[in-house]
Each structure stands twice: as C-alpha cells, then as structure tokens.
Amino acid sequence: xxxxxxxxxxxxxxxxxxxxxxxxxxxxxxxxxxxxxxxxxxxxxxxxxxxxxxxxxxxxxxxxxxxxxxxxxxxxxxxxxxxxxxxxxxxxxxxxxxxxxxxxxxxxxxxxxxxxxxxxxxxxxxxxxxxxxxxxxxxxxxxxxxxxxxxxxxxxxxxxxxxxxxxxxxxxxxxxxxxxxxxxxxxxxxxxxxxxxxxxxxxxxxxxxxxxxxxxxxxxxxxxxxxxxxxxxxxxxxxxxxxxxxxxxxxxxxxxxxxxxxxxxxxxxxxxxxxxxxxxxxxxxxxxxxxxxxxxxxxxxxxxxxxxxxxxxxxxxxxxxxxxxxxxxxxxxxxxxxxxxxxxxxxxxxxxxxxxxxxxxxxxxxx
Numbered sequence: 001x002x003x004x005x006x007x008x009x010x011x012x013x014x015x016x017x018x019x020x021x022x023x024x025x026x027x028x029x030x031x032x033x034x035x036x037x038x039x040x041x042x043x044x045x046x047x048x049x050x051x052x053x054x055x056x057x058x059x060x061x062x063x064x065x066x067x068x069x070x071x072x073x074x075x076x077x078x079x080x081x082x083x084x085x086x087x088x089x090x091x092x093x094x095x096x097x098x099x100x101x102x103x104x105x106x107x108x109x110x111x112x113x114x115x116x117x118x119x120x121x122x123x124x125x126x127x128x129x130x131x132x133x134x135x136x137x138x139x140x141x142x143x144x145x146x147x148x149x150x151x152x153x154x155x156x157x158x159x160x161x162x163x164x165x166x167x168x169x170x171x172x173x174x175x176x177x178x179x180x181x182x183x184x185x186x187x188x189x190x191x192x193x194x195x196x197x198x199x200x201x202x203x204x205x206x207x208x209x210x211x212x213x214x215x216x217x218x219x220x221x222x223x224x225x226x227x228x229x230x231x232x233x234x235x236x237x238x239x240x241x242x243x244x245x246x247x248x249x250x251x252x253x254x255x256x257x258x259x260x261x262x263x264x265x266x267x268x269x270x271x272x273x274x275x276x277x278x279x280x281x282x283x284x285x286x287x288x289x290x291x292x293x294x295x296x297x298x299x300x301x302x303x304x305x306x307x308x309x310x311x312x313x314x315x316x317x318x319x320x321x322x323x324x325x326x327x328x329x330x331x332x333x334x335x336x337x338x339x340x341x342x343x344x345x346x347x348x349x350x351x352x353x354x355x356x357x358x359x360x361x362x363x364x365x366x367x
Contacts, residue, residue: 031098031099032066032098032099033096033097033098033099033111034063034064034065034066034068034096034097034098034099034108035063035064035065035094035095035096035097035114036061036062036063036064036073036094036095036096036097036108037061037062037064037092037093037094037095038059038060038061038089038090038091038092038093038094038095039059039060039061039062039072039091040059040060040091041057041058041059041060041089041090041091042057042058042059042060042074043056043057043058044056044057044088045057047079049082054078054082054083055078055083055084055085055088056076056077056078056079056083057077057078057079057088057089058074058075058076058077058079059074059075059077059089059110060072060073060074061073061074061075061095061097061108063097063108064094066099068099068106073106073107073108075097075107075108075109075110077089077110081109087110089110089113093113093114094113094114094117095110095112095113095114096110096111096112096113096114097109097110097111098110098111127142130142137185137186137187140184140185140187141181141184141185143184144180144181144182144184144185145181147177147180147181147184148177148180148181151173151176151177151180152173152177152250155169155173155176156169156170156173156246156250160238160243160246161238163238165239165242166238166239166242166243166245166246167207167242167245167246167249169246170245170246170247170249170250171203171207171246171249173250174203174249174250174253175200175203177253178196178199178200178203178253178256178257179196181257182195182196182199182257182261183196185261186261190268190362191261191264191265191268191359192261192264194260194264194355194358194359194362195257195260195261195263195264195355196260197358198260198263198264198351198354198355198358198359199253199256199257199260199351201354202256202260202347202350202351202354203249203252203253203256203347205347205350206248206249206252206256206343206344206346206347207245207249209343209346209347210245210248210249210252210339210343211245213339213342213343214241214244214245214248214339217335217339219241219244219332219335219336219339220240220241220332221239221240221241221242221243221244221245221336222240222332244336247340248339248340248343248344251340251344252343252344252347254344255297255344255347255348256347256348256351258297259290259293259297259348259351259352259355260351260355262293263286263289263290263293263351263352263355263356263359264355264358264359266286266289266290267282267285267286267355267356267359267360267363268359268363270282270285270286270289270363271363271364277364278364279360279361279364282359282360282363282364283356283357283360286356286359286360287352287353287356290352290353290355290356291352293352294348294349294352297348306341
C-alpha cells in the first residue's frame with residue numbers, strides 16, 4: 001500500500017506541470033476530423049498532369065462520427081488534388097476525413113486511412129505474449145511502460161510547451177521513468193536499487209557528453225524538418241538545441257536500463273554461485289559478462305538508429321552525384337543522427353563498468 005501511495009505522489013507531481021514566468025502554453029487551432037467508411041468506389045482512374053499519370057478515385061462514403069454521422073457523401077479523392085497509388089482506398093475500408101465547405105454545403109477531404117484498430121490488435125498480442133512468458137513481472141513491466149509514456153506525454157512535452165528548459169525537464173522526466181519502470185518491472189530489491197543508481201549516474205554522464213558532443217559538432221537543433229518547422233508559428237520560442245539534447249537524453253535512457261539491470265543481476269548471480277569471491281574477482285567476472293553485452297548491444301543500437309534513419313542512407317545515393325560525399329556527411333541532419341548514436345553507445349559502454357563497480361562492492365565477500 002505504501003508503494004502505491006508513493007507512486008501516486010509521483011503522478012501528482014509529474015502529471016500536473018506548473019506554470020512559471022515563462023511563456024504560456026500555446027493554443028493550437030484544431031480542425032474537425034471524422035471517421036468514415038468507404039461504401040463504394042464509384043470511379044477508379046487516372047489523369048495526365050504535365051505528362052505524369054496521376055491516379056484518382058470518386059468515392060461514396062458514409063460518415064461514422066460527428067454532426068453528419070450516418071450521412072452519405074461523394075468524395076473526390078485525387079481528381080482535383082494529387083495522391084499516390086498507396087493512398088487509394090478500397091470498398092469497406094475505414095478512413096479519416098476532414099470537414100470543410102463547398103459553397104454552402106459540407107464537404108469532406110480524405111486525409112488518411114484509419115489504422116488504430118489494427119495497431120490496438122497488434123499491441124494486445126504483444127502484451128499477451130509478454131504476460132504469458134514473463135508472468136507477473138511481464139505485467140509489471142507493461143504498467144511501467146505505460147507510466148513512462150504518460151510521463152513523456154503529460155509532463156515532459158507539456159512542460160517544454162510551457163517554455164521550461166528542455167534539458168532539465170527531459171532529465172527530470174527520465175529519472176522518474178528510470179525509478180518507476182525499473183522498480184515496477186524488477187521489484188524492490190538490492191540488485192534493482194543498484195541498477196537504478198547506476199542508471200542515474202550514467203544518465204548524468206550522458207547529459208555532459210550530449211552537451212560536449214553537440215557543442216563540438218556545432219549543432220543548432222534545427223537539422224530535422226520537424227525541428228526546423230518549430231521555429232515558426234506557435235512554438236517559435238522553443239530552444240531547439242535544448243530540444244535536441246533532451247531527445248538524446250530520452251533516447252539514451254532506452255538502452256541504459258537494459259544494460260544496468262542485466263549487469264547488476266549477473267554480478268549478483270556470480271556472487272550467489274560463489275559467495276567467497278572478493279571485490280576484485282567479482283568485478284573481473286562481472287566485467288567479462290559486460291563486455292559481451294557491450295559487443296552485442298552497441299551493434300544493436302547502431303542498427304536501430306540506422307533503421308530509423310534509413311531515408312538518410314537513401315540521400316547518400318541520391319545526393320552523391322549532386323554534391324561531394326563529405327558535404328552530405330557534414331550536413332546537420334546527418335550529424336545529429338551520428339551524435340545521437342555516439343552518445344547512446346558511449347553511455348551504454350560506461351554503464352557496464354559503473355554498474356559492475358557498484359554491484360561488486362555490494363555483493364563482495366566482506367569477511
């Protein structure tokens with residue numbers, strides 16, 4: 001009961017960001033989006049626009065939500081606008097439409113396909129697999145994951161939107177995520193406490209590394225298209241470099257808890273297998289296991305960043321003939337991804353000896 005009360009206190013603190021003397025939370029005008037279902041594909045053809053073939057569809061659509069719920073509309077999808085083949089829809093498919101006006105009458109524009117039911121089904125399958133294999137700890141880890149997302153969405157993002165420092169907010173939120181998610185997933189015990197402390201220490205080092213690497217590489221935080229667009233309009237006052245640093249901190253956290261919990265458990269098990277081991281023996285044996293983690297996880301981490309940044313690799317081949325390779329490599333959006341990967345990998349490497357030192361000092365034979 002005390003644990004539940006403790007977590008509730010953390011919720012109250014993090015899920016209600018307070019205003020400071022900084023800017024007010026920005027207001028964003030919202031458009032009226034509705035769900036709809038394609039009843040019939042009335043026409044499916046193509047037009048020639050400046051010599052290029054463009055597909056189009058005329059659709060009979062039933063509106064499922066909003067003030068026109070249940071009504072049938074004919075929607076032009078691509079005839080007076082440009083769509084790609086993958087944007088074409090089929091009869092019976094659910095879509096998202098945007099309400100507008102055509103003269104004095106309501107009209108709709110298709111904006112996207114409705115994917116949430118499929119994603120929900122996949123997520124349920126994932127949760128069921130985790131719970132089936134990991135039992136109670138699997139359920140606890142899912143709760144921890146949900147809390148982590150809530151901290152991100154209810155504390156970190158709103159606080160940054162209020163104008164607070166992105167680095168301070170990201171670090172504070174990351175530490176809360178570490179504390180809650182690791183203890184929920186692995187329980188309140190000595191090895192988990194060691195993992196939490198090790199993650200905190202490594203996270204602080206990663207913040208310093210982030211500052212250093214970003215400054216050395218002369219990054220401004222505006223390398224990505226999304227970040228660049230934040231310079232205009234509602235979020236123009238946000239510190240883009242701070243946002244970049246905050247993103248690196250959150251990204252680094254994703255690999256740290258894995259290595260610290262595994263390393264702490266490894267040293268604990270070595271100590272249980274041979275309680276007579278000294279600190280030095282425990283450290284050396286634990287570090288031997290940690291080196292294997294480093295070799296595998298660094299490669300995994302780099303591939304994860306590379307997979308997320310696959311369009312960048314495509315640009316290498318596209319821009320290779322337009323400009324020298326070194327110019328492409330020097331561009332900010334590519335350097336940003338490199339720095340993200342390097343900070344995460346460096347933090348991962350440092351987490352191994354840090355966790356091993358702390359764990360060995362706790363589990364050593366003190367006789």
